[in-house]
Amino acid sequence: MELVVGVDYPTLARAIIFSNIYVLLSLGLNLTYITTKIPSFAHGDLATVGAYVSYLTIIFLLQPLGLPASVYLTFPFVALVTGAVAVLTYIAVFRPMIRRGAGITPLMIASFGLHFVMFAAVAIVADYVQNTYGVLSRNVLLAKWEYIWPGTDPLTSALINTSIMVVVITALLYLLLYKTRYGVIMRASIDNLYLAKAAGINVERVFAIAWLLIGAVTGIAGVYMAMFFPMTEELGWLRLAVVFVASVVGGLSNIYGAVLGGYVVGLSLVLGAAYILTPLGVPTEFQLVIPFAFVIVILLFAPQGLAGIISSLVQMVRR
Numbered sequence: 001m002e003l004v005v006g007v008d009y010p011t012l013a014r015a016i017i018f019s020n021i022y023v024l025l026s027l028g029l030n031l032t033y034i035t036t037k038i039p040s041f042a043h044g045d046l047a048t049v050g051a052y053v054s055y056l057t058i059i060f061l062l063q064p065l066g067l068p069a070s071v072y073l074t075f076p077f078v079a080l081v082t083g084a085v086a087v088l089t090y091i092a093v094f095r096p097m098i099r100r101g102a103g104i105t106p107l108m109i110a111s112f113g114l115h116f117v118m119f120a121a122v123a124i125v126a127d128y129v130q131n132t133y134g135v136l137s138r139n140v141l142l143a144k145w146e147y148i149w150p151g152t153d154p155l156t157s158a159l160i161n162t163s164i165m166v167v168v169i170t171a172l173l174y175l176l177l178y179k180t181r182y183g184v185i186m187r188a189s190i191d192n193l194y195l196a197k198a199a200g201i202n203v204e205r206v207f208a209i210a211w212l213l214i215g216a217v218t219g220i221a222g223v224y225m226a227m228f229f230p231m232t233e234e235l236g237w238l239r240l241a242v243v244f245v246a247s248v249v250g251g252l253s254n255i256y257g258a259v260l261g262g263y264v265v266g267l268s269l270v271l272g273a274a275y276i277l278t279p280l281g282v283p284t285e286f287q288l289v290i291p292f293a294f295v296i297v298i299l300l301f302a303p304q305g306l307a308g309i310i311s312s313l314v315q316m317v318r319r
Contacts, residue, residue: 019266020162024221026258044236050219086215251305
């Protein structure tokens with residue numbers, strides 16, 4: 001089945017699905033950068049935590065209680081646990097360093113160290129679960145617990161479900177940031193930290209809530225990621241470079257840049273591998289060359305990313 005000349009439906013569907021996943025991951029990374037001004041190397045590990053929370057909830061809670069083994073019933077637990085982990089990392093690591101005036105380099109090194117701590121913690125939990133309960137805890141795919149819409153195949157259902165999730169989460173973030181009092185306070189804290197403090201805003205509490213959102217969104221993205229990639233402690237770490245590219249291409253300082261960058265990277269990654277590298281006989285292991293080439297070209301002409309370009313164009317039109 002071809003939707004447009006030369007593009008078959010399964011390939012296009014996978015491209016959009018991966019784009020949706022990278023959008024969700026990039027939303028969390030952009031919020032991290034907005035609040036702490038660092039691209040955290042531990043971001044991928046939050047996604048890994050979310051995947052494991054979903055899996056363990058199914059195995060140890062839903063199935064023993066006779067409830068439907070659906071990843072969507074695990075989302076409240078995923079959001080709560082990964083949100084709590086994200087807040088804990090902010091309170092225990094990043095906030096004390098920011099208070100002491102740490103710059104971007106020490107903060108990035110700290111996030112790198114945090115990655116190894118979280119990586120090891122997930123590995124220990126996976127080993128414990130497997131050795132104690134005899135439950136397979138690595139190389140598991142969560143796709144078998146995905147919701148399949150009536151009359152559709154698993155690929156189409158995944159396309160529908162990930163697309164709905166991107167729309168819902170993006171819309172909720174927009175309503176939160178631009179249509180609520182808390183959103184006004186958060187944007188004021190981000191735009192001018194010292195002025196917000198002078199106005200009596202508890203900036204640290206505002207940022208803690210932001211990190212709760214970061215963890216929740218990233219954890220849910222991790223569940224979707226584990227539907228297509230084998231779930232191990234390396235799940236998020238191995239895809240972190242692609243998430244960085246998506247965020248930078250779209251624009252790190254804007255949550256909508258995550259949406260733009262996620263689709264640029266996801267589509268170029270899958271479609272480029274299928275219709276450029278494969279016909280040329282280039283192994284798909286080199287598929288990252290395409291999105292990385294995109295980021296180089298875009299940043300050469302627009303260091304602020306795609307969101308910055310669009311914002312500038314909109315301002316020019318208004319003038």
